Amino acid sequence: MEKEAAFAWKQQDFTEEAMTVIVTAYCPCSICCGKSDGITKSGTLAKEQHTIAVDPDVIPLGSQVYLEGLGTFIAEDTGGAIKGNRIDIFMQDHNQALQFGIRKTKAYLINQKV
Numbered sequence: 472m473e474k475e476a477a478f479a480w481k482q483q484d485f486t487e488e489a490m491t492v493i494v495t496a497y498c499p500c501s502i503c504c505g506k507s508d509g510i511t512k513s514g515t516l517a518k519e520q521h522t523i524a525v526d527p528d529v530i531p532l533g534s535q536v537y538l539e540g541l542g543t544f545i546a547e548d549t550g551g552a553i554k555g556n557r558i559d560i561f562m563q564d565h566n567q568a569l570q571f572g573i574r575k576t577k578a579y580l581i582n583q584k585v
């Protein structure tokens with residue numbers, strides 16, 4: 472009985488789509504990207520408060536992703552170091568991206584464009 476109750480509580484609180492992610496930030500400079508045109512893997516122009524880089528095997532490109540405490544973003548880009556539960560948030564300024572540091576939060580897939 473006890474175990475069943477605990478299981479039900481968990482199912483309710485954590486949806487299947489929620490995952491714990493490690494979040495860092497990047498800017499369009501050649502240090503962060505190896506290029507500096509600001510064009511994402513999806514072919515769009517990267518935008519602040521909008522673009523994130525993901526591992527497309529984990530989060531399909533085009534997905535709308537809510538990052539707890541950070542806001543809602545679109546998975547538009549990829550990165551060499553972005554594998555598994557890593558997410559990189561696009562920022563216009565290199566120092567701002569550095570200052571963001573490394574954070575841990577929860578990611579929720581809001582919808583997926585296939």
Ligand SMILES: [Zn+2]
Pocket residue numbers: 497498499500501502503504564565568
């Ligand atoms: Zn940079």
